[in-house]
Structure formats: C-alpha cells, structure tokens
Amino acid sequence: MDNLLELLQNGKFLDATVQTLTYVVIAMGLGGLLGLLIGVLLTVTRQGGILQNRAVYWVLNFLVNFFRPIPFVILIAAIQPLARVVVGTGIGDPALIFVLTFAATFGIARLVEQNLLTVPPGVIEASRAMGAGPIRSILAVLIPEGLGPVVLGYTFAFIAVVDMTAMAGVIGGGGLGNLALQYGYRQFNPWVTWAAVLIIIVIVQIVQLLGNLLARKLLRR
Amino acid sequence: MTRVQMIGVSKRYPGRGGNAAPVVAVDDVSIDVASGEIHAIIGYSGAGKSTLLRLVNGLEHATGGRILVGEDEITALPESKLRDVRGRIGMIFQQFNLFHSKKVAKNVEYPLIVAGVPAAERKRRVAEMLEFVGLADKAQAFTDQLSGGQKQRVGIARALATSPGVLLADEATSALDPQTSREVLALLQRVNAELGITIILITHEMEVVREIAHRVTVMDSGRAVEQGEVFDVFSAPQSDTTRRFVATALPTEPAAEHLEELRKRHRGRLVSLTFRDGDVDQPLVFRTLAERGVGVNIVHGGITDVGGRSFGRLTLELIGEDLKVEHAVAALAQETTLEVLA
Numbered sequence: 268m269d270n271l272l273e274l275l276q277n278g279k280f281l282d283a284t285v286q287t288l289t290y291v292v293i294a295m296g297l298g299g300l301l302g303l304l305i306g307v308l309l310t311v312t313r314q315g316g317i318l319q320n321r322a323v324y325w326v327l328n329f330l331v332n333f334f335r336p337i338p339f340v341i342l343i344a345a346i347q348p349l350a351r352v353v354v355g356t357g358i359g360d361p362a363l364i365f366v367l368t369f370a371a372t373f374g375i376a377r378l379v380e381q382n383l384l385t386v387p388p389g390v391i392e393a394s395r396a397m398g399a400g401p402i403r404s405i406l407a408v409l410i411p412e413g414l415g416p417v418v419l420g421y422t423f424a425f426i427a428v429v430d431m432t433a434m435a436g437v438i439g440g441g442g443l444g445n446l447a448l449q450y451g452y453r454q455f456n457p458w459v460t461w462a463a464v465l466i467i468i469v470i471v472q473i474v475q476l477l478g479n480l481l482a483r484k485l486l487r488r
Numbered sequence: 489m490t491r492v493q494m495i496g497v498s499k500r501y502p503g504r505g506g507n508a509a510p511v512v513a514v515d516d517v518s519i520d521v522a523s524g525e526i527h528a529i530i531g532y533s534g535a536g537k538s539t540l541l542r543l544v545n546g547l548e549h550a551t552g553g554r555i556l557v558g559e560d561e562i563t564a565l566p567e568s569k570l571r572d573v574r575g576r577i578g579m580i581f582q583q584f585n586l587f588h589s590k591k592v593a594k595n596v597e598y599p600l601i602v603a604g605v606p607a608a609e610r611k612r613r614v615a616e617m618l619e620f621v622g623l624a625d626k627a628q629a630f631t632d633q634l635s636g637g638q639k640q641r642v643g644i645a646r647a648l649a650t651s652p653g654v655l656l657a658d659e660a661t662s663a664l665d666p667q668t669s670r671e672v673l674a675l676l677q678r679v680n681a682e683l684g685i686t687i688i689l690i691t692h693e694m695e696v697v698r699e700i701a702h703r704v705t706v707m708d709s710g711r712a713v714e715q716g717e718v719f720d721v722f723s724a725p726q727s728d729t730t731r732r733f734v735a736t737a738l739p740t741e742p743a744a745e746h747l748e749e750l751r752k753r754h755r756g757r758l759v760s761l762t763f764r765d766g767d768v769d770q771p772l773v774f775r776t777l778a779e780r781g782v783g784v785n786i787v788h789g790g791i792t793d794v795g796g797r798s799f800g801r802l803t804l805e806l807i808g809e810d811l812k813v814e815h816a817v818a819a820l821a822q823e824t825t826l827e828v829l830a
Contacts, residue, residue: 393585396545397599397650398574407598411589485589487630 298371306379422478490653578647
C-alpha cells in the first residue's frame with residue numbers, strides 16, 4: 268500500500284500511463300493506415316472484387332496469415348533483426364513501437380477486410396454503373412459504406428494493442444504492463460498490479476465507449 | 489433518345505474446374521430496341537436476362553456479338569471509355585443499391601460528381617430530379633428512413649441525374665408490394681413519355697410487362713425464345729415459357745385435374761375459345777350460338793388487357809341437342825380458334 272502511494276506520488280504511474288498511450292496511439296496510427304491499405308487491397312483483389320488480382324491477393328493473404336497467429340512476445344524476438352534495420356535498434360521504445368505497428372498492421376488488415384466484405388456488392392455495382400472508376404468506387408463508396416463496422420474493428424484492435432504493450436518489458440520498453448510486472452508482481456505488491464490493471468480497464472472502457480458511439484452514429488442505429 | 493441494338497450477343501463463363509464445360513448464360517440473343525421504346529425482357533431466374541442487361545452497359549463483357557447503345561459500340565470499347573458511356577446509360581436495381589452512408593441528395597449527386605459536373609449545376613440538377621420523382625422533401629433524409637417505393641424513386645432520380653438516353657431496370661419492382669410496384673411502374677412510364685428515355689427492363693412478372701412494356705423478349709436458358717409486340721406475343725404464345733407466363737396473368741385453359749372436375753359438374757360439350765381483340769368478334773360468337781339454339785355456360789377463363797387491347801380464353805359448356813352443338817362448333821371454328829375439350 269505504501270509502495271503504491273509512493274509510486275503514485277513520484278509520478279511513475281503517470282509516466283507509465285503516458286508511455287502506454289504513446290505506444291498505442293502511434294501503433295494504431297501507423298498500423299491503422301497500413302492495415303487499412305492492406306485490408307482494402309485484400310477486399311478488392313479477391314475473386315469478384317473490383318480490382319480482382321489473384322497474385323496480389325495471394326501474397327497479401329499469405330503475409331497476413333503468416334504473421335497474425337504469431338504470439339506477440341515471440342514476434343518481438345522474431346522480427347528484432349528487422350527492427351534493427353528499420354528503426355536502427357532492436358531494443359527500447361523505437362523497437363517496441365515498430366513491432367506493435369507491425370502486429371497491428373496485419374491484425375487490422377484482416378479486420379478491415381472482414382468488415383468491408385459486409386458491404387453489399389450491389390452498391391459497388393451501382394457505382395460502376397454510374398461510370399465511376401475503381402479508385403473512386405473504393406474511396407467514395409466501399410469505405411464509407413463499410414465504415415461503421417470498420418470503426419468497431421478498430422476499437423477491437425486498439426484494445427488488442429493495449430494488451431500487447433504489456434510485453435514491452437521484454438525489450439526494455441515501459442508502460443503500465445511493465446510497471447505492473449516490475450513493481451507489482453516481482454516485488455510481491457498486488458496493490459500496484461491491480462492499480463495498473465485498473466488504469467488499463469479505464470482506458471479500454473473509454474475507447475470502447477467512444478468506438479461504440481462513433482459506430483452507432485455511422486450506422487444510425 | 490437512344491436506340492439499343494444487341495446483335496447475336498453471347499456470354500460464356502469458363503466452367504468451374506479443369507475440364508468443366510463453359511456455362512452459356514446468354515446465347516446468341518438479338519434485340520433491337522427502338523429509340524423511346526419500353527422493352528421488357530421476361531424470363532425465369534437463371535434465364536440469362538440479368539447477365540444480358542449487364543452486357544448492355546458493359547458491367548460484364550460479351551463473349552460474342554455486338555451491342556450498340558446509340559452511337560457507342562459497347563462491345564468494342566475498353567473499360568476506360570466504357571466509364572464515359574455509362575454516364576449515358578442509367579441503371580436501377582431490385583435491391584435499389586442506394587448508398588446508406590449518404591443522404592438522399594448526395595445519392596442523386598454522386599453520378600454528377602463522377603461525370604465532373606460543376607457544383608452549382610449539380611445542386612440544380614439534384615433538386616430537379618428529386619422534384620421529378622416527388623421526393624423534394626426527402627433531400628436531407630438518410631436512405632434507411634425511406635420506404636421501399638421511395639428508395640426506388642431515389643434510385644430512379646440517381647439513375648437519371650446525368651440525363652441518360654437509356655434506362656436499364658433490373659427487376660426494379662420485384663422487391664415491392666403490388667401497390668408500390670404500380671406506382672414505380674407509373675413513374676417509369678412518365679420517364680419514358682416525358683423524358684423520351686428508352687427503357688429496357690427485365691422482370692419475371694407478367695404484370696410488369698402488361699402494365700408498361702411496348703415490346704417484349706421472352707428468354708429461356710439464355711436464348712430469346714419469342715419476341716415482338718406485347719399483345720402479339722402474349723395473345724398467341726408460341727413457346728411453353730411464354731404460355732406459362734400468360735397463365736400467371738390470367739386463367740386460360742383449365743389444368744388437367746381441374747378439367748376433370750369441370751366434366752363432373754358440366755354434362756354438356758366443353759370447348760375452349762381464344763379471343764383476340766381485332767381478330768375475334770365476341771358478339772358474333774355468342775350470336776352464332778344463340779341462333780343455333782345452343783345454351784352457353786362460361787365455366788373457366790378470362791379476358792385481359794395488354795397494350796390497350798384485350799385477349800383471353802374462355803372455356804364454355806355448350807348445352808343442347810348433339811347435332812345442334814356439332815353444327816355450332818363447326819360454325820364457331822370459322823370465327824375463332826376453338827378447341828374441343830370434351
């Protein structure tokens with residue numbers, strides 16, 4: 268209990284919360300964009316899509332299926348060499364954010380694809396029938412029509428990324444997960460662990476609420 | 489005002505699996521749709537009519553034959569050129585296919601944006617189209633706040649925004665109840681009459697053809713089995729498919745089991761007569777029977793209107809002495825198509 272108060276007072280909890288949020292926001296920002304791109308490509312290049320392309324679909328589908336099932340803690344180790352090439356280091360925040368973004372990209376790609384596939388093909392056909400090219404049909408019809416479920420998918424992904432940040436300590440990152448393990452678990456102080464859990468729950472609840480509100484507005488139900 | 493010519497058009501899909509035979513969805517179909525005509529293509533599901541319609545605006549590519557829409561040879565144009573042509577061909581759908589993420593006005597505006605029309609002109613045109621379909625007050629509504637009939641009217645406004653010369657209607661009223669369906673058909677009739685837009689509509693409902701079509705093509709298994717003026721085709725059907733469609737619109741010949749039932753109840757001679765406005769003089773038929781002292785019971789059948797002319801089939805019970813009935817039948821056979829059922 269005393270330990271918890273001390274950590275609260277010396278700003279450790281605040282720092283950890285800011286760190287976690289920083290990781291998640293950057294990973295969701297970059298991974299969100301890349302995932303959207305890959306997810307849209309998966310949707311439109313599959314058989315019957317408006318840019319049907321067997322080769323592109325096969326490659327992207329393979330990449331997503333390859334990386335998505337790897338448990339995050341193993342992915343950190345597995346793509347450390349790649350992190351060194353891309354962000355110049357295999358440890359610390361840059362490496363962690365790189366791996367988070369990597370994992371978020373492939374996870375989000377599949378979520379985007381699944382949700383865009385719920386858009387009835389008829390509206391795309393209508394867009395084509397009015398003379399729209401494929402790019403316009405994608406940007407002005409496919410994505411707006413699927414946006415409601417896609418937002419819910421992103422909300423889901425956000426929470427999954429918060430979950431992943433708990434592994435940050437493995438390569439020297441910080442954040443709430445690391446705080447819970449380092450100051451709570453290793454020092455036999457369940458108060459600290461549960462305080463970190465509580466903050467994570469609050470973050471997740473707020474994001475879920477915002478996601479639901481936005482999706483409801485988009486879906487108008 | 490646009491003429492649409494389909495000349496020996498075919499569409500084959502490669503068969504699924506290695507050596508599977510190709511699937512022939514449309515098989516050597518020729519239809520010449522005159523400028524300003526409402527042409528119905530009727531057939532059961534799987535007859536290839538939906539595919540044929542999509543060949544006309546190049547959403548799918550014909551594997552044989554030629555299609556001309558006005559001056560544009562659809563079958564010879566690359567996809568990039570087809571996009572421009574599609575602005576001159578409107579299309580409406582069974583499921584309406586409106587954009588739910590856009591308000592009604594934005595739905596109607598979309599094809600204008602695609603066509604590169606300037607904003608002020610777009611706004612004017614959207615208002616004009618919504619006025620035409622009677623939905624000016626719904627401009628700022630979302631599409632899921634509309635009834636089925638209103639949705640299709642938005643679909644029509646959207647399809648006509650770019651002032652196309654042709655409108656393709658893909659089962660446009662099949663998802664609507666009969667009353668709403670009639671309203672939408674009346675609107676299509678206005679589109680044709682007031683704006684002079686050629687309409688090609690596909691349907692599996694005889695009602696639709698009867699209400700608004702000028703000419704009709706009956707399709708079965710990818711082929712056009714019958715074609716002509718609606719009245720001619722339906723008053724003298726040549727193919728089984730056409731006969732079945734006619735039977736859905738009016739009771740013609742009694743079915744076999746029903747005929748047995750009729751025989752039990754009616755002892756007299758049963759004959760079936762075909763009436764065609766212009767060919768058959770109804771009063772004469774009944775006068776002939778009366779003059780020969782033969783009584784009549786109408787036991788089955790009906791008369792209906794197609795394209796402003798009536799036709800039908802009546803099954804009559806002729807009552808009287810055998811010889812008189814015999815003579816009456818012989819006399820009637822001179823006047824009309826007659827079939828002795830019993």
